[in-house]
Amino acid sequence: GHFTVVVPAAGVGKRMRSACPKQYLTIDNITILEHTVQRLLSHCAISHVIIAIGENDEYYPSTGLADNKNVTCVVGGKERVDSVLAGLKNLHLSKEQWVLVHDAARPCVQHKDLTRLITYCIEHDHGGLLASPVRDTMKQANTEQRVETTLERSQMWHALTPQMFKTQELISAISSALSRDISITDESSAMEALGYPSGLVKGSSDNIKITQPEDLCLAEFILNQQKNNLSP
């Protein structure tokens, strides 16, 4: 394996309302962050992970990650995009043509989806992201919160992670977006703003982002399903 994954893990997990940041909550006695990093490093094409943690993170040192030689730790920033950029700056640009970015809060990503994304990007020679088709009918609202229009559902996707791009292009796209004050919620949106292509690679919808309290049970269920080969 030879790809590096940047893992933003510097959030406080406000919506989770837990005592510690959500990436340090445990499932089967292992932190979510460790589940996520284990998933990534056990994929044959991935050799290194760069984790961006919070400035005064008191939890990271007691995880097993602190002395894993395939893991580098950097200090993240105020927004997710700042954390991602901090991680990207640790890559050796000459060696790492491609980089993946994956949320710490998505421990359920499957190897087959990682393979599909990496294969797609190499084959097409441009970046892309895992995504899943939306299930519900999507409504666009007006300012009175009445329906403005119904969107064409067949063209709507949930943006998941990982997202994979050429390192140099991603760094310049994020830097440019930040300097122009464009709001960047994922890597793809930075690339789109500069007109770079970004492929939607269909991934499993069980790649959830643990966001709210009820998601913890759901993630535990999904991880167990996957262990027993029952996942979709």
Ligand code: CTP
């Ligand atoms: N993240 C980060 N740096 C930030 C904010 C978020 O590295 N300044 C990371 C989170 O740790 C998480 C991922 O980005 O792994 C996705 O963000 P999100 O799910 O929104 O996590 P939080 O920001 O921690 O949660 P909330 O928005 O509820 O506070």
Ligand code: MG
């Ligand atoms: Mg957030």
